[in-house]
Amino acid sequence: MSEHFFRTLAWQAARRYPARERFARHFAYGKLTIDPVFAHLLARGLIPAQARVLDLGSGQGILSALLLAAHERHRSGDWPEAWPAPPKLRGMRGIELMHKDVERARHAGDAATSFVCGDIRSTDFGAADVVVILDVLHYIDYAAQQDVLRRVRDALGAGGVLILRVGDESGSLRFRITVAVDRAIMRLRGHRLARLHCKPLEQWKRELTQLGFHVEVVPMSAGTPFANALLAARLAPRPSLLP
Ligand SMILES: C[S@@+](CC[C@H](N)C(=O)[O-])C[C@H]1O[C@@H](n2cnc3c(N)ncnc32)[C@H](O)[C@@H]1O
Known part of the structure; x- marks a missing residue:
């Protein structure tokens, strides 16, 4: 997908926020075009069609806005051949702490999306095929991270996928900038932050493996000065009963 195409798609997604919400529009456009993770999710087809997606710490619903814009664009016949068709989701649910962001996400969503104001440490996850957690888990302490990941595994069940983006803790300049x-x-964005609970990438990988996930890691900082990585963590599919 050309950079130009993705920029126009990002703007289409950003325009899902009302014009009076100038900050939300510009923040969405900026994040979609600067942060490589969003184009990567589409290019790799990491979210399958008809999936029930759960976005934990969904912020203002940028991923949901992008997927809706991508689906519209594809339906209009304007989609690069090299990219998989963007998924038409069965449903997209977001859980987010900040009320203002939940409101923004609802504005940019559609009938298949829903956003609740809640804490991922205590809000019910329900069932999902794909769970997305982008840059969120380091805000909660280590024990809570473990508990959330265990609950994610249970919400996903066989064949489910967790898409997790984290900062790779180290002494590097990149990590300090992150x-x-x-x-x-x-x-x-109006948060009062106490301490952050970061971990080295290898530890994230080990903990997910111990929970039964098969983990693939992709560096996810291209074009930025950050030390981010994307983990695509899959649970084994249910064994077939057929011979
Ligand atoms: C860096 S932002 C990322 C937002 C979104 N995932 C994205 O990529 O656009 C982190 C978000 O996590 C939310 N968050 C942090 N701790 C949370 C918690 N315990 N429960 C729900 N949301 C939380 C914050 O309010 C914030 O919107």
């Missing part, structure tokens, strides 16, 4: 920018943006 944390500094994270703190600045969260403050700008």
Whole structure:
């Protein structure tokens, strides 16, 4: 997909936020075009058609806005041949702490999307085929991270996929920049942050493997100064009963 095409798609997604919400529109456009994770999810077809998606710490619903814009664009016949068709979802649910962001996500959504204001440490996950957690788990403590991941596994069941983006903790300059920018943006968005609970990538991978996930890791910082990685963690499909 050309950079130009993705920029026009990002703007289409950003326009799902009302014009009076200038901050939300520009934030969505900026994030979609600067952060490589969103184009990657579409290019790799990581979210299958007809999936029930659960977005934990969904913020203002940027992923949902992008998937809806992508589906519209594909339906209009304007979609690059090299990319898989964007998924038409069975449903998309988001759980987000910040009321203002939940409102924004609802505005940018459609009838198949729903966003609740809640804490992922206590809100029921229901059942899902794909769980997405982008840049969220380091806000909750280590024991809570383990508990959320266990509950994600149970919500997914056989064949489910967790798409998790984390910062790779180390002494590197990239990691220090990741944390500094994270703190600045969260403050700008009205959060009061205590400490962050980051971990090295290898530890995230090990903990997911112990929960029964098969994990693939892709660096996810291209074009940015950050130390981010995307983990696509899959549970084994249910064994076939056929011989
Ligand atoms: C860096 S933002 C990422 C938002 C979104 N995942 C995205 O990629 O656009 C992290 C989000 O996680 C939310 N969050 C942090 N802790 C949370 C919790 N315990 N329960 C629900 N949401 C939480 C924050 O309010 C914030 O919107």
